[in-house]
Amino acid sequence: MDIDTRGRPPGAAEADAGVTGLYQAHATGLVKLAVIMLGDRAAAEDVVQDAFFGLYRNWGRLCDPGKALAYVRGSVLNGCRAALRQRARHRRRERAAAVHGPDAESAESTVLLGEEHRAVLAAVRRLPGRQREALVLRFYLGVPEEETARAMGVSRGTVKSSTSRALRALGRMLEEES
Amino acid sequence: MTSVEDRARAAMDAITGQVDAAPPLPLPLPPPAGTARRRRGRPPQRRWRPWLAPAAAAAAIIAVAVTLVAVRNAPAGRPASPAPATPVNGVPRYYVGIPTSPHFENQAAPEAIVGDTFTGKKLATVPAPTGWRFLPAMAAAGDDRTFVVGATPQSGDLLRLARLYVIRLTPGAAHFATLRELPIPAPQLSWDYVTSLALSRDGTMLAVLAEATQVRVYSMATGALVHTWTVTSSGSSGLPAVNLLSWTSDGRRLAFSAREVRPNAPLNIRLLQVYDPGHDLFADSRVVLKVSPSGCGSSMVSGDGKTVLCGSSAPVREPGPSSSNKACPGGALPQTAAILRYSTATAKLTGTLYQVEGSCDTDGTTLSWTSDDGNAVLGYLTDNFGGVRFGLFTPGKFTPLPALLVYATFAAW
Numbered sequence: 231m232d233i234d235t236r237g238r239p240p241g242a243a244e245a246d247a248g249v250t251g252l253y254q255a256h257a258t259g260l261v262k263l264a265v266i267m268l269g270d271r272a273a274a275e276d277v278v279q280d281a282f283f284g285l286y287r288n289w290g291r292l293c294d295p296g297k298a299l300a301y302v303r304g305s306v307l308n309g310c311r312a313a314l315r316q317r318a319r320h321r322r323r324e325r326a327a328a329v330h331g332p333d334a335e336s337a338e339s340t341v342l343l344g345e346e347h348r349a350v351l352a353a354v355r356r357l358p359g360r361q362r363e364a365l366v367l368r369f370y371l372g373v374p375e376e377e378t379a380r381a382m383g384v385s386r387g388t389v390k391s392s393t394s395r396a397l398r399a400l401g402r403m404l405e406e407e408s
Numbered sequence: 409m410t411s412v413e414d415r416a417r418a419a420m421d422a423i424t425g426q427v428d429a430a431p432p433l434p435l436p437l438p439p440p441a442g443t444a445r446r447r448r449g450r451p452p453q454r455r456w457r458p459w460l461a462p463a464a465a466a467a468a469i470i471a472v473a474v475t476l477v478a479v480r481n482a483p484a485g486r487p488a489s490p491a492p493a494t495p496v497n498g499v500p501r502y503y504v505g506i507p508t509s510p511h512f513e514n515q516a517a518p519e520a521i522v523g524d525t526f527t528g529k530k531l532a533t534v535p536a537p538t539g540w541r542f543l544p545a546m547a548a549a550g551d552d553r554t555f556v557v558g559a560t561p562q563s564g565d566l567l568r569l570a571r572l573y574v575i576r577l578t579p580g581a582a583h584f585a586t587l588r589e590l591p592i593p594a595p596q597l598s599w600d601y602v603t604s605l606a607l608s609r610d611g612t613m614l615a616v617l618a619e620a621t622q623v624r625v626y627s628m629a630t631g632a633l634v635h636t637w638t639v640t641s642s643g644s645s646g647l648p649a650v651n652l653l654s655w656t657s658d659g660r661r662l663a664f665s666a667r668e669v670r671p672n673a674p675l676n677i678r679l680l681q682v683y684d685p686g687h688d689l690f691a692d693s694r695v696v697l698k699v700s701p702s703g704c705g706s707s708m709v710s711g712d713g714k715t716v717l718c719g720s721s722a723p724v725r726e727p728g729p730s731s732s733n734k735a736c737p738g739g740a741l742p743q744t745a746a747i748l749r750y751s752t753a754t755a756k757l758t759g760t761l762y763q764v765e766g767s768c769d770t771d772g773t774t775l776s777w778t779s780d781d782g783n784a785v786l787g788y789l790t791d792n793f794g795g796v797r798f799g800l801f802t803p804g805k806f807t808p809l810p811a812l813l814v815y816a817t818f819a820a821w
Contacts, residue, residue, distance in 0.1 A: 246435050257430035265427055266420050275431055282433055350419035358743065360771065370420050387701060390671070401412040
């Protein structure tokens with residue numbers, strides 16, 4: 231990707247290179263994370279792009295650019311939380327006027343998944359936020375415990391307990407639905 | 409691997425299997441902040457950072473080369489020094505915070521800020537000395553005037569605390585906030601440095617958790633080391649994780665928590681008699697409460713030393729078959745959060761300061777400051793969407809306060 235550096239502040243080229251490299255290496259994985267959280271690919275891509283823009287703006291404050299992935303992963307989680315909160319507020323406002331399922335999945339995501347997978351993902355998205363994040367990051371994506379804790383803004387102990395609680399709760403929900 | 413785990417992996421593989429690439433990321437950025445990025449005609453998403461008020465988030469962090477003393481006060485047009493503090497129910501008016509993010513690997517910041525608990529306004533900015541940055545390792549005395557902050561060299565090792573500074577507030581004076589280096593050698597800290605400092609209520613003694621292996625008490629006036637206790641291992645799980653909590657108001661006892669690093673280990677809240685002889689932190693302190701970590705995710709000890717306050721959360725369980733516990737859509741259990749009170753004399757639950765009604769959104773409570781009698785607590789409620797509500801808890805009541813200017817655990821009262 232050619233980058234126009236005319237009229238750019240000092241350090242911008244380094245930020246460009248750093249953020250671009252990180253995006254090329256990790257954006258797809260982060261979109262996958264956000265898709266599981268949100269069930270909507272368009273929203274997931276928006277969240278990930280916003281996170282990288284935030285990284286770009288704050289590049290100079292990252293004293294160790296090698297830890298930028300941890301920063302952007304946390305930003306993606308925050309973006310997903312904000313999107314879910316906005317979605318929940320919207321549902322509460324329109325509860326009397328329209329009928330919505332608990333998860334506003336995009337039509338394209340729904341069509342391409344079988345019944346079993348839709349049911350499981352719907353159950354995942356009904357988990358409390360912290361449990362859902364721990365389940366996706368730690369259990370599914372295999373992000374190391376300390377990095378998961380950093381991304382979620384919690385302790386390592388909370389990551390462990392949230393992950394096990396998530397699996398138990400998921401099992402209970404799936405059993406009750408079968 | 410159980411069936412649930414297999415099903416979860418298969419479902420997540422199915423949806424993520426559709427993601428083969430991310431769209432290109434165009435750099436440099438388009439026009440400045442305020443113009444949200446739009447795709448496919450979608451409305452701009454409002455970025456909501458629960459721990460930063462928008463004004464503080466947008467404030468430029470300017471590294472000013474000053475060595476000591478000079479601070480930047482409130483914006484032009486306002487009085488240079490705010491009016492003297494008028495405590496509400498003994499709640500401290502001022503807090504010192506470090507404007508950084510828990511997501512930054514190095515959480516050092518080039519300045520500290522002084523905020524008003526009740527108005528949400530920033531009252532002063534305290535730049536770190538040239539070549540230094542402040543870490544969110546902080547402590548506050550009970551006078552609503554004296555704060556200790558740790559600092560690290562700007563280009564130094566991650567988390568290495570090298571100096572300690574005192575920020576002193578003087579309302580009505582020409583310089584509202586002043587900065588002075590403490591004559592106390594700063595120790596290497598563990599990654600839990602946020603809970604590694606505790607200042608006595610009268611501001612004369614500073615307790616420091618050094619390298620996760622020692623608790624040291626220093627004189628604030630002279631820097632002299634008053635006493636040292638060593639963290640000892642009690643078993644095969646290695647050294648317990650220790651966090652300093654607070655001093656009692658009489659200045660004679662130091663409260664701290666300790667937890668062995670093993671699954672399901674309980675959390676012990678302990679009181680240490682600072683002026684008794686002895687150098688073994690556990691042998692020389694008394695357990696005043698033993699509780700599961702989920703039952704006390706955030707803890708404080710009241711100034712009179714009589715009460716342990718615990719921020720806890722738990723699922724709401726109705727009696728009867730499990731199928732009846734379906735208050736949330738889809739079957740997830742709602743959560744309730746509470747601030748519980750325990751007696752340090754008996755270790756028994758004596759009451760509930762405040763309880764959040766069970767809901768599908770509730771996550772928990774976190775405590776930041778408590779009064780001498782434990783009947784007033786500054787802290788915040790969190791929900792499952794990452795939302796934070798900061799406020800004052802009193803018996804049966806939550807009074808919202810303006811959002812903090814910093815991440816809540818990076819502020820000291």
